[in-house]
Amino acid sequence: MPDVFARPIDASTRYCAVYGFPVRHSASPAMHNAGLAALGLNWRYLAFAVPPVQLQEALRGAAAMRFVGVNLTVPHKVLAVEMMDVLDASARLWGAVNTVRFEGLRADGHWEPLGQWSAEAEPEQVRMQGFNTDADALVQALQEELGWQAKGSRVLLLGAGGAGRVAALKLAAEGVAQLFLVNRTMEKAAAVAEEIRARYPGCAVTLGYPEGTVDLLVNATSLGLRAEDPLPLDPTRFPLERAGAVYDMIYRPAETPLLARAARAGCRVANGLGMLLYQGTRALEIWSGRPAPVEVMRRALREHVYGG
Ligand SMILES: NC(=O)c1ccc[n+]([C@@H]2O[C@H](COP(=O)([O-])OP(=O)(O)OC[C@H]3O[C@@H](n4cnc5c(N)ncnc54)[C@H](OP(=O)(O)O)[C@@H]3O)[C@@H](O)[C@H]2O)c1
Incomplete structure (x- = not known):
């Protein structure tokens, strides 16, 4: 199991998170932080209890702080559809968003996932694209x-x-x-x-x-x-x-x-553990553009939920 604390947080650390209300039960931080460490990414995955009336503000705040992405859980998935700048086919098809990817505008006019920008680059404009990885x-x-x-x-x-x-x-x-x-x-x-x-x-x-x-x-x-x-x-x-x-x-x-x-x-x-795992591995792939370390994330999830 990778040590998620092996790499200290510094000024280049990038963030992703899950928003729910409540969120304390969420196993996503354990699963994702293990995956991020295995990929050697200087990112961290956090959890925030966001009341539904403040979802829009919380998403805008994450975009302003150049988060890489956000997962949404109960009760935000349907509410968020209207808040996205762009919806991927999966979110349009199922009418719910569980994965938000923040994307920055390149000089050549194309939108690139923030997780794939170099740490030094500073996009001026950021948009939110909504996906659904649950189905x-x-x-x-x-x-x-x-x-x-x-x-x-x-x-x-x-x-x-x-x-x-x-x-x-x-x-x-x-x-x-x-x-x-x-x-x-x-x-x-x-x-x-x-x-x-x-x-x-x-x-x-x-x-x-x-x-x-x-x-x-x-x-x-x-x-x-x-x-x-x-x-x-x-x-x-x-x-x-x-x-x-x-x-x-x-x-x-x-x-x-x-x-x-x-x-x-x-x-x-x-x-339902497999469903939880695969919606998370797909989200990480959407953010990072890299194959997720599925077995590492599975082990972290099992350990967090069942204690081994
Ligand atoms: N493994 C995963 O990754 C994953 C992902 C998403 C959800 N889930 C699980 O799936 C379940 C449903 O989630 P959801 O987001 O669909 O919740 P939801 O929108 O609140 O729907 C709850 C469902 O349970 C029924 N229900 C609740 N209390 C009931 C009762 N006392 N008697 C009979 N039926 C009752 C509801 O029936 P009514 O329509 O009559 O209210 C409705 O069909 C939860 O257990 C959740 O943890 C798991």
Whole structure:
């Protein structure tokens, strides 16, 4: 594990950060600072509790201080869309920003990521470009950890909040044949279903539990974060034996009651740590223009979240 303090902070140190509200639980500083140290970059990654009403000011402040980039977590991802100067295709597509890249204007008129400017160069104009790395990260985790193949598959998705909506659209975009949506507030699931029908007509989307089996069940609700939470699904209406694989976006605790039950039912299971890792490695690549040290960041994340 690289020693993130081996290189002292000095006047050339550059900064990136995560903004959330609250943010104290965030594992991103541990993961990113390990990655930055492994890349030998004189950067640091910080965490700030930014109230939503001050998000715009906080982003402008980071731009003025020539930060390299910022990650956004709850409740900022949708709010930030309107605040960006430019949106990458990923942020436009999913309507949410989790990664901001600060870019400076070169004399020849092109915008270059600040992370790729030399320490001595001083851009006069800086803009913010918004990206979304969450959706790709989910699919990468599903493929690598569960061996899941999107094309033609049947998926049951629980939850239609911020993460659930992006997951549903991404799964449809990846070629899922049949998507079943379940959410406490079914109007929200119905709105997501409408959006999928309009944008991805090749995906048959149904509200409610499926008959028969599914290849994959994804929990995108927050049920399972607390020990006293009920299961995020009704097992009398959908017994877990009917799912080939179960992915829980929650990673703390490492094994939610849903995952424990799914493992007992013989399903392949994975928690949300991989998704968190890959959204972070992709953000670092967007900022630095270099391949992220994935294994170093994975180890740092595991150590921070589970203590080893
Ligand atoms: N691993 C990762 O990288 C990653 C990334 C993003 C999110 N997540 C996790 O995904 C989960 C959802 O995040 P989010 O950003 O989508 O949050 P959100 O926008 O607040 O949505 C919360 C979801 O959980 C449901 N829910 C909350 N309390 C419930 C209850 N008591 N009974 C039934 N359903 C309930 C909500 O249903 P209603 O619509 O009815 O309110 C909604 O579907 C969280 O656990 C978060 O930690 C993980």
